[in-house]
Amino acid sequence: MNYENIIVEINGPVQKIIINRPKQLNALNKATFVELEDAINLAYNNFDVKGVLITGSGDKSFVAGADIKEFADFTPEQGEELSLNGQRIFKLIENCPKPVIAAVNGFALGGGLELAMSCHIRVASDNARFGQPEVSLGVTPGYAGTQRLTQLIGKAKSLELLMTGEMIKADKALDLGLVNYVVSQDELENKVNDIFNKLFKQSPVAIAGVIACVNAFYDYDKDGFATEAKEFGKCFATEDFKEGTTAFMEKRKANFPGK
Numbered sequence: 001m002n003y004e005n006i007i008v009e010i011n012g013p014v015q016k017i018i019i020n021r022p023k024q025l026n027a028l029n030k031a032t033f034v035e036l037e038d039a040i041n042l043a044y045n046n047f048d049v050k051g052v053l054i055t056g057s058g059d060k061s062f063v064a065g066a067d068i069k070e071f072a073d074f075t076p077e078q079g080e081e082l083s084l085n086g087q088r089i090f091k092l093i094e095n096c097p098k099p100v101i102a103a104v105n106g107f108a109l110g111g112g113l114e115l116a117m118s119c120h121i122r123v124a125s126d127n128a129r130f131g132q133p134e135v136s137l138g139v140t141p142g143y144a145g146t147q148r149l150t151q152l153i154g155k156a157k158s159l160e161l162l163m164t165g166e167m168i169k170a171d172k173a174l175d176l177g178l179v180n181y182v183v184s185q186d187e188l189e190n191k192v193n194d195i196f197n198k199l200f201k202q203s204p205v206a207i208a209g210v211i212a213c214v215n216a217f218y219d220y221d222k223d224g225f226a227t228e229a230k231e232f233g234k235c236f237a238t239e240d241f242k243e244g245t246t247a248f249m250e251k252r253k254a255n256f257p258g259k
Helices: 030-045 076-094 111-118 133-137 145-153 155-164 170-176 185-199 204-217 224-235 239-249
Strands: 006-011 014-019 051-056 061-063 100-104 107-109 121-125 129-131 181-183
Touching (some): 014 030, 061 111, 100 111, 107 111, 111 129, 111 145, 145 155, 204 239
Parallel strands (some): 107 129, 121 181
16 A cells, blocks of 8 residues: 555664644544554454554644544444544554554544553653544544543543543653653654664564463453463463573573564
């Protein structure tokens, strides 16, 4: 696919996805969703990709929200369809078996915060701003913002932010547990690379299992305990498990093949 709204770069084991609509502060429109889904599927299917980085172009905005012009005249049925499609694509990110890190550089509002929350780890620059301001437009969040925000920061604070539409600074987001780290803009890329370097020393098979297990905790259709037992058992048939245990007994660092 030829991308017009995103940029995809593969640097070693990292696939970088840049939302690239700077004139619109990287707002998400239909075309961007289509391209984002394609890029995530590329990461799923490329064995050499061990991790995914999602960010926005420039230093003003990660993603400032959805492209409101596209749905201002929607019917209820079209609105529900739009929501379900966004939820499906963000669920694809959340369930990616490879770690996905959001580098939040600037505004992460509405659909932008929902995108960031679908990633496994969030690193913010100190100029980042977060919020779900949809109520000011007479609408609720639609891409699972009510669900993931509540999972991450709890019911009381989530309700407050969702009902007031308040925008919070990066340090407050860190205090609430909405982001993992806050660094200066100059250090954002280095911090993300440091995290990836730690992750890439571990077993990709085990990391995929951890992601599946943690996601199962929040999925009412799944038994998290049963998922953990299944993922634990699956590991015993992998080359990663053989390498990891052998390296431990030989007192050396493991070199995981990722299968």
